[in-house]
Amino acid sequence: MDAVLPEATTEVEIRSLMGDYYDAIRAADCDRIASFYAPDIRAFDAIAELQFEGRDAYKAHWQACMAMCEGMTDMVFEMHDFEISTGSDVAFGHCLVRCGGTDPKGERNTFWMRASFGLERRGGRWLIAHEHNSAPFDPVSTTVMTSLEP
Amino acid sequence: MDAVLPEATTEVEIRSLMGDYYDAIRAADCDRIASFYAPDIRAFDAIAELQFEGRDAYKAHWQACMAMCEGMTDMVFEMHDFEISTGSDVAFGHCLVRCGGTDPKGERNTFWMRASFGLERRGGRWLIAHEHNSAPFDPVSTTVMTSLEP
Numbered sequence: 001m002d003a004v005l006p007e008a009t010t011e012v013e014i015r016s017l018m019g020d021y022y023d024a025i026r027a028a029d030c031d032r033i034a035s036f037y038a039p040d041i042r043a044f045d046a047i048a049e050l051q052f053e054g055r056d057a058y059k060a061h062w063q064a065c066m067a068m069c070e071g072m073t074d075m076v077f078e079m080h081d082f083e084i085s086t087g088s089d090v091a092f093g094h095c096l097v098r099c100g101g102t103d104p105k106g107e108r109n110t111f112w113m114r115a116s117f118g119l120e121r122r123g124g125r126w127l128i129a130h131e132h133n134s135a136p137f138d139p140v141s142t143t144v145m146t147s148l149e150p
Numbered sequence: 151m152d153a154v155l156p157e158a159t160t161e162v163e164i165r166s167l168m169g170d171y172y173d174a175i176r177a178a179d180c181d182r183i184a185s186f187y188a189p190d191i192r193a194f195d196a197i198a199e200l201q202f203e204g205r206d207a208y209k210a211h212w213q214a215c216m217a218m219c220e221g222m223t224d225m226v227f228e229m230h231d232f233e234i235s236t237g238s239d240v241a242f243g244h245c246l247v248r249c250g251g252t253d254p255k256g257e258r259n260t261f262w263m264r265a266s267f268g269l270e271r272r273g274g275r276w277l278i279a280h281e282h283n284s285a286p287f288d289p290v291s292t293t294v295m296t297s298l299e300p
Contacts, residue, residue, distance in 0.1 A: 130244050139218065
């Protein structure tokens, strides 16, 4: 059985892990992205589907997202104001995400999203068991709001 | 100090709490809704803003949402496929939400959203410390996707 780490140590460990995870996203390395997930991850992503069930399904979605971004340059995918609540084997976190890039026509397009994470420590290792990415929408126009600033 | 409850008992307790929370939403009772929140809740809602910081700000948003729904009838706000991961004092959960109603012109309009929750047990009582509601959007049209089915 693993020793129960003090809460502060667990938070440092999870912040480091999530930093590495965002590095993998910026590197567009879908194998590395998927290595952070529990096999039974349930993901709610900002686009395309209501949910993705399991690591393979969510990895395939990331691959589709990366294909959509081909031709984009100076991409950003930054975690801001990341807050974490940690237990010994269960934790959750939430942050704002600045993302976007420059499209092939040279148009710069960045906006803010939100991300939530549910983590579980299994076999001594923290895994992302739940992820939720989204942008809010305007209820009148039903269009996503990409000009909001924190 | 509170005794550490077996995981199954904690899950039953949180399921019951979240059932009561959704009852409060269906009753449009914003005082009761806010009673489930930690004072320092951070909420990412589906509409209007990137985030709401603190119970008072999020309660005011619920009041605005309820005002938007005036004149609607046969409202639904149902939790489906609710999954929970529980520790002794930290837990997270996620579900699909069927919501909507009939507008004053008689048009029926229901759709599916997603919800995630981060819970903390403080002073022996579980509180919602984080909530994230959203609907996915179509990346080409940037319009929210309201016709997806689970």
